[in-house]
Amino acid sequence: MPQLDTSTWFITILSMLMTLFILFQLKLSKHIYYPTPEPKFSKTHKQNTPWETKWKKIYLPLLLPQQ
Incomplete structure (x- = not known):
């Protein structure tokens, strides 16, 4: 069996x-x-678009003036 001959490995x-x-x-x-x-x-x-101010007022309440 030539596979077992390790000399050529x-x-x-x-x-x-x-x-x-x-x-x-x-x-x-x-x-x-x-x-x-x-x-x-x-x-x-x-x-400057008309909806910017409305957007800020509704979704960014921290930008509104303090009451």
């Missing part, structure tokens, strides 16, 4: 590890890493 395991290492490196080198997106700065302007 070292060469077999070493060649397997080297092959996997090389294949893994090739696989990673083919991958495209996109650069991280930069934040887009835009002008912000406050819109």
Whole structure:
């Protein structure tokens, strides 16, 4: 039974590890890493809409004047 002959195990395991290492490196080198997106700065302007005051009065009672 050739499986029990341990003299070839070292060469077999070493060649397997080297092959996997090389294949893994090739696989990673083919991958495209996109650069991280930069934040887009835009002008912000406050819109005065009629419902803003009502919204604050109903849902933010701590902003009301003290009684």
